[in-house]
Amino acid sequence: MKDVFRSISMAFSMFSVIPMPMIEWKQENMKYMLSAFPLVGAVIGIALFIWSHICARLNLGQLLFAAGLTLIPMGISGGIHMDGFCDTCDALGSHASPEKKRLILKDSNAGAFAVISFGAYLIAYFALASEIEPSSNAMLLCCLIPFISRCMSGFTGLTFPSSVSEGLLKTFTGAASKAALVIVLVLFALSISFACLISLLAGLLMLLGAVLFALYIYFMSRKQFGGMSGDISGYLLQMTELILLAIIVFTVKAVGL
Numbered sequence: 525m526k527d528v529f530r531s532i533s534m535a536f537s538m539f540s541v542i543p544m545p546m547i548e549w550k551q552e553n554m555k556y557m558l559s560a561f562p563l564v565g566a567v568i569g570i571a572l573f574i575w576s577h578i579c580a581r582l583n584l585g586q587l588l589f590a591a592g593l594t595l596i597p598m599g600i601s602g603g604i605h606m607d608g609f610c611d612t613c614d615a616l617g618s619h620a621s622p623e624k625k626r627l628i629l630k631d632s633n634a635g636a637f638a639v640i641s642f643g644a645y646l647i648a649y650f651a652l653a654s655e656i657e658p659s660s661n662a663m664l665l666c667c668l669i670p671f672i673s674r675c676m677s678g679f680t681g682l683t684f685p686s687s688v689s690e691g692l693l694k695t696f697t698g699a700a701s702k703a704a705l706v707i708v709l710v711l712f713a714l715s716i717s718f719a720c721l722i723s724l725l726a727g728l729l730m731l732l733g734a735v736l737f738a739l740y741i742y743f744m745s746r747k748q749f750g751g752m753s754g755d756i757s758g759y760l761l762q763m764t765e766l767i768l769l770a771i772i773v774f775t776v777k778a779v780g781l
Contacts, residue, residue: 534554535558539561539564539601539674540567541601555704558681558708559704559707562678562708564674565674565675566670567600569669572596576658576663593649594650605762608755609642610639611631614635614636615628616748625749652769656773662772662781668730673762675711676738678704684751725779729775733764734767741756
């Protein structure tokens with residue numbers, strides 16, 4: 525049981541700005557780290573739910589509400605996944621060889637494609653978020669997005685081939701318990717089931733969108749980079765969240781929830 529709590533603490537220490545007790549950086553303490561990763565998403569979802577209620581209670585404007593939906597996930601995560609998104613966009617935009625792309629991923633400097641992609645992402649996410657009503661079923665589905673995206677990130681990290689022999693992702697997957705994958709799949713199934721209870725159509729479309737994008741990442745990462753890395757996992761997480769938000773918005777507009 526100690527391994528579980530230590531893994532949860534390490535997951536929050538690594539993937540959020542939430543203060544946690546200091547845990548020794550060793551393999552035994554990382555057994556369930558990737559399976560605990562979605563719990564960070566659960567905290568973000570709760571924060572989004574609280575924000576939506578504050579906005580509804582105070583009758584705040586739609587733009588301010590949308591700004592919160594856009595910035596709260598990055599604020600709690602510390603931007604660690606957005607960093608991977610930007611690095612991956614920089615590498616993809618270079619149209620270089622897989623070897624060169626892997627070098628770009630390791631470069632701490634932000635190139636032009638990273639800046640352009642970051643700006644485009646924020647505009648797209650903010651615009652979609654502005655279509656969500658604070659007190660609605662759509663908002664409840666939005667609260668599930670950070671949890672689902674982290675389930676997919678954990679799943680792909682544990683199962684997809686890696687492009688590197690070392691690095692954070694390799695460290696986490698190498699230390700993972702055999703039960704970690706089962707836990708992630710169970711958490712993913714529960715989150716999709718809850719989404720389907722809110723709206724069957726939206727839940728199924730969210731499942732389809734998350735799975736199809738994961739398949740794209742599988743083939744893209746192998747072709748463009750030789751396999752997965754921590755940066756590509758961040759890219760997958762951020763794009764999954766954008767895709768799921770788009771699915772929710774267009775479902776609401778097309779058929780309602």
